[in-house]
Amino acid sequence: MQDHVDHETRHASGDALRTHRHGPAYAALVLEGSYVEASADGPVECTPGTLVLHPRYHAHGNRFGHLGARVVNLALPESGEPATLQVLRVPGRSDAEAVFLRGPHELLALIEASSSEQVVLLHxxxxxxxxxxxxxxxxxxxxxxxxxxxxxxxxxxxxxxxxxxxxxxxxxxxxxxxxxxxxxxxxxxxxxxxxxxxxxxxxxxxxxxxxxxxxxxxxxxxxxxxxxxxxxxx
The missing domain is CATH 1.10.10.60 (Homeodomain-like)
Incomplete structure (x- = not known):
């Protein structure tokens, strides 16, 4: 289990992360590229502008697309911790990235301004x-x-x-x-x-x-x- 959340991660084309777990609740914003996040919630297609809110101890793996991906991550304040996985679409990527740079005090407002996305397509x-x-x-x-x-x-x-x-x-x-x-x-x-x-x-x-x-x-x-x-x- 990982007890920290890196601010920015970059992944090459075709990279994959095996199922892993983060202790803290955190938000992940996709800025470039794409990946599929697989967890007990089902597969989530993450593209630029996707905002994923992970609850504490959420276990998931990632498969990155042919362009790789650049993702920024930020720990969620206790008052904003979700009970279950949430997948949102931010209103503007550049403004959303600026929120991640400024810190969690503006993150809850960004979540409020974002819209829900359909996430799971299963057999x-x-x-x-x-x-x-x-x-x-x-x-x-x-x-x-x-x-x-x-x-x-x-x-x-x-x-x-x-x-x-x-x-x-x-x-x-x-x-x-x-x-x-x-x-x-x-x-x-x-x-x-x-x-x-x-x-x-x-x-x-x-x-x-x-x-x-x-x-x-x-x-x-x-x-x-x-x-x-x-x-x-x-």
């Missing part, structure tokens, strides 16, 4: 497959059979569209659900059961591997972020 069978991955316990082979595809085809397809094979994707989806539930008052045992984990110990091991912290400590951090966001809106 028809993938929606049901994803639902079963997250909410059921059936083996991958059985889910693939019900979807009318082979395990090999499902694995190749999800690796390309989501950056993960089905079993890893199942773990990521359940971990995300657990992180969302940590913001509430449910016990860790209840969160484990509702998120599809075998028990609280399984939840703890998975969340620690994902974030570097046990769920109890992470819950306190999430509540602090929520308190800061609430105070900012008053």
């Amino acid at each position: 028809a069978w993938q929606a049901g497959f994803l639902h079963e991955l997250q909410h059921g316990d059936a083996p991958i082979e059985q889910i693939a059979r019900h979807a009318g595809v082979s395990c090999e085809h499902a694995s190749r397809t999800f690796l390309r569209t989501h950056g993960m094979a089905p079993q890893a994707l199942r773990r990521e989806l359940r971990s995300r659900q657990a992180l969302a539930l940590l913001a509430g008052g449910a016990s860790l045992a209840d969160i484990a059961a509702r998120s599809g984990f075998a028990d609280q110990s399984h939840l703890t091991r998975t969340v620690r591997a994902m974030t570097g912290q046990p769920p109890g400590r992470l819950r306190r951090q999430i509540n602090c972020v929520q308190d800061a966001a609430t105070a900012a809106m008053r």
Whole structure:
């Protein structure tokens, strides 16, 4: 997991970044070139003027186009952290780049001025497959059979569209659900059961591997972020 966000990154034609995870929530603005970002949210086509808002601990990989890409990144203030991935289109690239240079105090206004973009285009069978991955316990082979595809085809397809094979994707989806539930008052045992984990110990091991912290400590951090966001809106 990467705990920092570089201000600017440049990537050559055909470069690829394997699935990785950033600890902080951050915004990425595409200035030149293009790439596809693959995550549990599905594939996102990123072109000049695309603004991607990543929540904390978001795992994704990137495949860069024939022109490579130049991207500027900026950590999001706590009051602007998204709960889920958001893909926006900025009103003007040069003005947006200037905001990134000046810092996060102007970033929230830029987000307000940006428009939402349609992001996910999947094969028809993938929606049901994803639902079963997250909410059921059936083996991958059985889910693939019900979807009318082979395990090999499902694995190749999800690796390309989501950056993960089905079993890893199942773990990521359940971990995300657990992180969302940590913001509430449910016990860790209840969160484990509702998120599809075998028990609280399984939840703890998975969340620690994902974030570097046990769920109890992470819950306190999430509540602090929520308190800061609430105070900012008053």
